[in-house]
Amino acid sequence: MEKNFNNNYILPNNFYPINKFKNYLNTGIVRNYRKGDSVVSPGEIIDSVIYVISGKLGITFLTEEGKKRMMFHADAGTFVDRLFQSDDCLVHVVSEEDSIVCFFSKDQLLEMLQQDKEVLCEFITSYASKCGYFMHEAKEMALYNPSVRVLRLLYRLCLTKGELVNNTYEINIKLSQKAISEITGVHYVTVCKIFQNLRERNILRKTSNKIIIFELKKLKDLIDQEQGILNY
DNA sequence: CCATTAATATATA
DNA sequence: TATATATTAATGG
DSSP states (O other): OOOOOOOOOOOOOOOOGGGGGGGGGSSSSEEOOOOTTTTOOOTTTEEEEEEEOOOEEEEEEOOSSSEEEEEEEEEEOOEEEEEEEOOOOOOOEESSSSSSEEEHHHHHHHHHHHOOHHHHHHHHHHHHHHHHHHHHHHHHHHHOOOOHHHHHHHHHHHHHEEEEEEEEEEEEEOOOOOHHHHHHTOOOOEEEEEEHHHTTSEEEEEEEEEEEEEHHHHHHHHHTTOOOOOOO
16 A cells, blocks of 8 residues: 555545455445436435446535535545435435446445455545545635635646656646636636636646646745736 | 636625 | 626637
């Protein structure tokens, strides 16, 4: 297991995978969903852990005004906990791709964790990775203003996933402005303006599947100023 | 779908 | 009260 695994969960998906659950699929209930299918309706109580065998689930919650907000995505190997959560918000789980999932009840889960120490370790590690993501999220929201949050996300992505290619950093990642908006809580129009601004300053450029950073130091400087960067 | 732009409204320091 | 951010709506790739 890598050291520091807990620090590398920047995006709300690909949390630490629990591969050993695959050995116990026969003890749970396996179901197939098509893209767009609802897996758990808002308010529905299923008292299970939903393990994603393949595909991807999207977990959103409804605001009081009835608007949806993304919480995280559960990729293959990760899970959605609908067992230990205290439910004071309306969570909606939707299949974002054709997916195969396995429902484990509390008894089935506890049995696995008791039988197999490695499963226990993976489960805790996976939960910790998700917990770490949301703790970071809470800290960002509390300490930084919207545009700085976007800059910080880009900076962190560069440090962790950036590759130095002839004097520029390339982050090979498919990340839409809308996704960045969901992660940072910054309105998507504002995200668009931020990228426009960064492009004009020749600090970085984003394409649909790549972010190229020309001036990492300038990016850092903007973050350290702790101000908004949009001036019109 | 996703990104851009403008016009307008809120929010915040 | 100036600046930052959100909202809405229209438009284009």
